[in-house]
Amino acid sequence: MTTLTRQDLNFGRVVADILCEFLEVAIHLILYVREVYPSGIFQKRKKYNVPVQMSCHPELNQYIQDTLHCIKPLIEKNDAEKVVVVIIDKEHHPVERFVFEISQPPLLSISSDTLLSHVEQLLRAFILKISVCDAVLNNNPPGCSFTVLVHTRDAATRNMEKVQVIKDFPWIVADEQEVYMQEPRLIPLKTMTSDIVKMQLYVEERAQKA
Amino acid sequence: MDELYLDNIDEFVNDHNKIVTYKWLSLTLGVHVNTAKQMLYHYLDHKRKESSAQLHATYLVSGKFVHNGQTSYKVSVVREDQLEDFKSKMSLIVSIHVYSVQKALLKDSGPLYSVDYDAVKDNLKNCSRYSAIRCANAVPMSSLELQQVREKQWGPTPEPENQKSATNGDTSQMSKPSSKPQKGIMGMFTNKATPKNQDSSKGVTSEQKEDTPVVDAAKSKPAGKSNPMINFFGSQTAKKPDKKVKEEEAAQSSSASEQRHQSSQPEAKHEAVAAELPKDTKRDCRSKTKRIKDSDSEEEKVEKKKMRRIKKPEPDSSDEDVLPDSPQQMETREPSPSPKKESHPEMKTRKRRQVLKSRTFVDDEGCIVTEKVYESESYSETEDDVPASKHTAKDPNPAKLPASNREDKKSQKKASNTNKGSKQASIMGFFQKK
Numbered sequence: 001m002t003t004l005t006r007q008d009l010n011f012g013r014v015v016a017d018i019l020c021e022f023l024e025v026a027i028h029l030i031l032y033v034r035e036v037y038p039s040g041i042f043q044k045r046k047k048y049n050v051p052v053q054m055s056c057h058p059e060l061n062q063y064i065q066d067t068l069h070c071i072k073p074l075i076e077k078n079d080a081e082k083v084v085v086v087i088i089d090k091e092h093h094p095v096e097r098f099v100f101e102i103s104q105p106p107l108l109s110i111s112s113d114t115l116l117s118h119v120e121q122l123l124r125a126f127i128l129k130i131s132v133c134d135a136v137l138n139n140n141p142p143g144c145s146f147t148v149l150v151h152t153r154d155a156a157t158r159n160m161e162k163v164q165v166i167k168d169f170p171w172i173v174a175d176e177q178e179v180y181m182q183e184p185r186l187i188p189l190k191t192m193t194s195d196i197v198k199m200q201l202y203v204e205e206r207a208q209k210a
Numbered sequence: 211m212d213e214l215y216l217d218n219i220d221e222f223v224n225d226h227n228k229i230v231t232y233k234w235l236s237l238t239l240g241v242h243v244n245t246a247k248q249m250l251y252h253y254l255d256h257k258r259k260e261s262s263a264q265l266h267a268t269y270l271v272s273g274k275f276v277h278n279g280q281t282s283y284k285v286s287v288v289r290e291d292q293l294e295d296f297k298s299k300m301s302l303i304v305s306i307h308v309y310s311v312q313k314a315l316l317k318d319s320g321p322l323y324s325v326d327y328d329a330v331k332d333n334l335k336n337c338s339r340y341s342a343i344r345c346a347n348a349v350p351m352s353s354l355e356l357q358q359v360r361e362k363q364w365g366p367t368p369e370p371e372n373q374k375s376a377t378n379g380d381t382s383q384m385s386k387p388s389s390k391p392q393k394g395i396m397g398m399f400t401n402k403a404t405p406k407n408q409d410s411s412k413g414v415t416s417e418q419k420e421d422t423p424v425v426d427a428a429k430s431k432p433a434g435k436s437n438p439m440i441n442f443f444g445s446q447t448a449k450k451p452d453k454k455v456k457e458e459e460a461a462q463s464s465s466a467s468e469q470r471h472q473s474s475q476p477e478a479k480h481e482a483v484a485a486e487l488p489k490d491t492k493r494d495c496r497s498k499t500k501r502i503k504d505s506d507s508e509e510e511k512v513e514k515k516k517m518r519r520i521k522k523p524e525p526d527s528s529d530e531d532v533l534p535d536s537p538q539q540m541e542t543r544e545p546s547p548s549p550k551k552e553s554h555p556e557m558k559t560r561k562r563r564q565v566l567k568s569r570t571f572v573d574d575e576g577c578i579v580t581e582k583v584y585e586s587e588s589y590s591e592t593e594d595d596v597p598a599s600k601h602t603a604k605d606p607n608p609a610k611l612p613a614s615n616r617e618d619k620k621s622q623k624k625a626s627n628t629n630k631g632s633k634q635a636s637i638m639g640f641f642q643k644k
Contacts, residue, residue, distance in 0.1 A: 033317070044320065050327055051320035121328060128229075131321040135227055135314035 015104060015196050016075040020068045021047075022123050023083060023100065027064055027148070028054045029130045030085055030098055034137075036144050048124045066169045067148050078104045079156035084149040086178060089141050089209075094181045096140065097204040098130075104197050115195055122192040126201060129190040136187050138209055149174050183207040215239065219253045219311070223265065229312040229325045236340045237329045243340050250308040268310045268322070269293055273303040287319060 025047050032042045032053040037060070042053040055061060074080040080102060087096040150171075184204040191200045218239065222228045236246035250267075257265055267290050275284040281301070287309050288296045297303060310322060333339070351359070570580045 039317065044318070050324040051318075053318065053320065124324060124328065128321055128324045129227075131316070131324070132227055132229060132312065132314040135312070 012076045012078075016072050018119065018123075019075055019102065019197060019199075020072050022126070023071070024064060024068055025052050025054070025127065026098075026100070026130060027085055028052070029127060030087075031055065031060075031146065033131060033134055034087060034096065034140055034144075036087060036140075036146050048120050048127065050124055050127065052127060070169065070171060071148075071150055074150065074152055074156055075102065075104075077156070078106075079152050079154070080150055081153050082149075082151040084151065085146060086149055087140060087144050087146050088178070090143045092177065093206075094178060095144065095206050095209050096137065097181060097184075099200075099202055099204065101200040101202075102197060103199075105195070119194050119196065122194060126190050126192065126199075129201070133187075133189060133203065137203060137205055141209055147178065149179065181206050215249050216253055216256060219249065220257075223253075223311055223313060227313055229310055229314075229316070229321055231310040231322060231325050232308065233326050234329045237333055241340060243342055246340075247307045250311050254308060254311055264313065266290060266312055266315050267308055268316070269306055270309040271296055271300070271303065271306050273300040273305070275299070276301045287322065289316070 028042070029052055031037055032039060032055075037055065037057075039053075041055050041057045041060075043056050044051045045054045046052070071080060071083060083100045083102065085098040085100075086094045087098075089095050181204055183206060185207055186202060186204055188200075188202040192198065219230060219235070222230050222235075230250065232243060232246040232250055235241075235249065236243045239246070239249075241249070254265065254267055268287050269290065270285065270287055271293070272283070272285040275282050284300070286296065293306075297306070310325070316322070566582055568580055568582045570578060573579050
């Protein structure tokens with residue numbers, strides 16, 4: 001039984017790795033389930049011992065990877081409060097927001113050997129929930145695109161601006177219209193609590209979409 | 211009392227927005243699978259009459275299918291909207307039952323597997339408690355037997371032929387019980403097909419027996435060749451002929467087979483359990499073998515990397531994922547350098563071969579060293595230069611590494627020495643100036 005604190009950066013990195021891997025899979029799955037891109041570009045792959053749909057398009061994959069690469073340091077330091085995948089319609093108004101609220105306990109304690117397999121099980125449940133979320137959501141209008149927003153605590157973004165994590169991949173402060181949605185309806189999807197991270201996923205949906 | 215289960219299912223489907231498969235339902239409520247199937251059917255019927263909620267269902271259809279003059283027995287999970295179409299294509303329908311009920315319209319079959327995964331994992335020891343498939347001889351090997359099998363495999367490792375003959379002789383008895391579970395697996399296709407009527411099942415099994423000899427003959431051929439494989443999977447037998455053949459191919463290196471044995475015991479159990487879920491044989495059979503190969507090859511790669519340091523440079527650092535034993539895996543991830551592949555995603559013209567090449571290089575001491583190494587070279591029909599050169603360009607570095615470890619260490623030491631020397635020089639220089 002070991003008790004590690006946040007200062008143990010190695011462990012913070014492990015948690016950030018796990019979360020970023022999960023977010024990558026989740027973003028691909030959201031794009032598949034909400035039909036943001038045609039299903040032809042997706043291919044079945046395996047993650048956490050279950051089949052998931054990942055895209056094969058190189059530029060899309062690169063974009064998602066770069067995005068998460070920049071988010072990773074924020075998660076390591078527990079600065080990222082929410083990671084939001086926003087689906088935007090043709091007029092650049094958000095129609096759906098998939099919000100991943102992440103919080104890490106300040107004192108991380110690994111209390112069991114099966115911690116990682118337990119976390120894997122919880123993440124599997126998340127993926128399953130995303131797969132069936134179209135039962136509770138209305139269809140999106142055609143021609144949607146997506147973007148990823150990160151809500152950070154305090155002044156973490158100032159640090160990010162100083163140090164550009166990836167060259168030619170700048171992050172900007174989001175516009176008012178991308179962040180706020182008219183008449184949002186809240187649909188909770190899944191919550192998980194584990195020793196290393198607490199995560200909640202809910203969807204905010206605009207009441208009138210088309 | 212009878213209506214309680216309707217409420218339960220209702221809660222699962224509507225409130226929790228779950229996908230309710232018959233297997234999950236049977237494990238959750240503790241009922242026989244056939245009862246679970248009936249429950250789902252009644253629930254669906256009930257709800258459809260009320261026409262309250264939007265429900266979707268998937269069905270398991272099994273029966274004979276004639277394709278290009280060849281008759282095969284096909285078991286598929288189909289969506290409701292494709293059901294009639296599918297039924298019309300089959301020549302003889304043996305059974306149809308509800309596979310799952312859910313609110314969401316599923317675009318692909320992935321979640322169906324995920325649903326059962328955790329339920330089965332929790333009940334791993336007795337996941338077939340409620341199932342209709344029984345085989346008296348299918349018992350897990352005791353740890354003593356496992357030990358014996360392992361010893362036999364590890365003994366004559368460098369000579370696979372001897373190994374085969376040894377295990378053939380010793381384990382001729384093993385193959386007998388394993389053939390029975392094979393029939394049991396074929397029986398799975400027949401037994402699962404009996405939802406309600408026992409009579410129809412009898413008619414079915416007599417019909418299926420005609421098919422089983424054909425399949426068994428096919429199975430006995432690879433069985434003869436791959437007795438070591440049967441040993442590993444003694445009671446958890448290889449499921450389908452495809453799988454066996456592929457695993458045969460992949461098990462050419464004995465170290466890989468060791469690794470698989472150790473690591474696949476828990477995995478094979480998963481697969482054994484998961485294989486009970488009948489899926490679309492044509493598509494998911496392949497994808498299942500792919501999945502197994504994915505999981506196996508992850509572990510294999512580690513082992514292979516150690517074994518074939520010289521032969522196989524950086525097997526998993528390149529995106530191409532080209533392994534000599536798994537041409538199918540190349541389909542999953544390939545970068546775009548070869549435009550040919552994009553146009554022919556299914557046909558693989560790229561192969562890898564081990565070529566004995568002699569590498570000449572100058573090492574640190576100024577000596578010219580020539581060594582003969584096996585290098586894997588990728589070649590195709592068209593002899594694409596780009597990937598070939600990429601590989602050969604990569605090769606010299608790792609080929610050097612294991613062969614000239616000593617030299618490298620020396621050079622490293624020298625480098626570090628010189629580094630220190632330079633540092634010291636600068637520090638000393640500070641003092642010496644004066």
